[in-house]
Amino acid sequence: MELVLATDAQKAERDRVTHAAWGSPLTVEQFQQREARLRAHPWCREGMRTWLLMDGGRVLASCETLAMDSYLRGPDGAHVKGTSEGIASVFTEEALRGHGYATRLMDLVAARMEAESPAPHSLLLFSDVGAPLYRRSGYHEAPAWDWRLPAAGGLSTHAVDALLCDGDVPLMLEQMRRPDVPFFLWPSAAQVDWHLERERAYAQLLNRPRPEACGAVVGSSCVLWAMMARYDELVVLLMDAGSLEDAVALLEAARGVAHRAGLSKVVIWEEPGTLPWVARVSGAVRVARDGALPMLRPLRPGLPPATRVDFPRALWV
Ligand SMILES: CC(C)(COP(=O)(O)OP(=O)(O)OC[C@H]1O[C@@H](n2cnc3c(N)ncnc32)[C@H](O)[C@@H]1OP(=O)(O)O)[C@@H](O)C(=O)NCCC(=O)NCCS
Structure with a gap:
């Protein structure tokens, strides 16, 4: 199994498949239009990536990462601007569920992010499936x-x-x-x-x-x-x-x-x-709250636990 960045054709194909989870009330075509439009937005053009967990030529699971600004107080008391990565649209096709693919994807994405230079301060997501799945990958939830x-x-x-x-x-x-x-x-x-x-x-x-x-x-x-x-x-x-x-x-x-x-x-x-x-x-x-449970995985020492971090709705992805 390997982690790869999706090509434009693979992104469009994923939109067709993930419509089942997030498309309603749009038709598949409308959902593809929505996704293409959002990807063309400056914020996405700058910091959005679509990741695929592949086995040979088959996509096992997918997700997106969106880079956002975060601020960590340094030893001199001043905040230093860095990034955190929001994880969105974690998806495994129904026939492939329950084999640990989403978990493997989350772990590989986190390892990839941690190895980037500079590494993000943290990874965050807003879970629609409760906390247990993502706790396995080092995320902790905040009250919602x-x-x-x-x-x-x-x-x-x-x-x-x-x-x-x-x-x-x-x-x-x-x-x-x-x-x-x-x-x-x-x-x-x-x-x-x-x-x-x-x-x-x-x-x-x-x-x-x-x-x-x-x-x-x-x-x-x-x-x-x-x-x-x-x-x-x-x-x-x-x-x-x-x-x-x-x-x-x-x-x-x-x-x-x-x-x-x-x-x-x-x-x-x-x-x-x-x-x-x-x-x-x-x-x-x-x-x-029904869904959108904020969860954080710190990637730097000294970050506070998720329960002491603010998650305004503007951060939702
Ligand atoms: C959630 C999802 C990505 C899990 O994919 P997966 O490859 O089956 O995940 P894993 O095999 O790594 O882990 C499966 C675990 O996720 C849990 N899970 C899956 N769907 C869930 C749901 N709707 N509510 C709560 N837990 C769920 C399962 O209970 C399972 O736990 P178990 O192993 O203790 O039984 C997949 O079910 C999916 O694509 N669902 C539709 C889209 C979605 O809701 N994505 C999450 C957005 S936050």
Whole structure:
């Protein structure tokens, strides 16, 4: 068995096969279009790789890696920028499951990453199949809770200073406060735009309008969000609220925008930075997350355990 990088033809063939897991409600052809479009996005062109576990000419399992920025505090107290690799789309065809191929793939990908120079700080993934499979390969999970707010008609966005459009993302991201912790992952503007590219792709393929905004700002507080058309929700990608009042104003704006886009709810991933505010917003309900369990495998000494790392939704791949 060997690990190889997929050719463009092999990627297209994998899209056809993985449609069974991730394609609905798109047709196979639409799913292939979605994948081709996302691969052409600047964030993917820069740091996305498709890996195949091969046995002779046969593909046994596949996955993707996406390079993202992470920051590790050095001995002088300053954060040093490095990368972490997000692992996505781990897939074994049904007839080949249960033979350890996905596990072997995860182990070979990790060994390959560890041998790269410079090696990434960490590997992360968002498991839809629970923790045990990936624990075998050295990943540890972090708790995963969501807060849900119903979309609401009739609410105005008057309490925020402005709604944001795609072009505002780089500046907003620059202004957001980053976590004051030894190690954190922080999305680039291109990584955030990749979520919006998904939104644009689904809006086009499913022939539905995009929400009128991708975030809101009030004072020095800000939120960025994206539509998940398949799940009928607006997801908060990243939020930096300086006060309860700001959090309420930003989330009310999200509820209004979700409603006007025909979505039923707003979903916020629980994080230490958002918890104190979101928990006090009236109507917010806390639920155990279904899927997307954050898991981390450190590749450097000195990295904190997964339970002490923040995983904002903007990092999801
Ligand atoms: C998950 C998946 C990649 C596993 O591939 P595989 O080659 O069979 O994996 P391995 O043989 O290395 O490991 C199999 C283990 O994964 C576990 N697993 C597989 N699917 C699972 C699921 N839906 N929920 C929980 N565990 C699951 C099996 O229980 C098995 O554990 P066991 O050996 O203790 O019985 C494969 O089932 C698949 O492609 N599923 C559809 C796509 C998907 O959900 N991918 C994961 C996204 S995070």
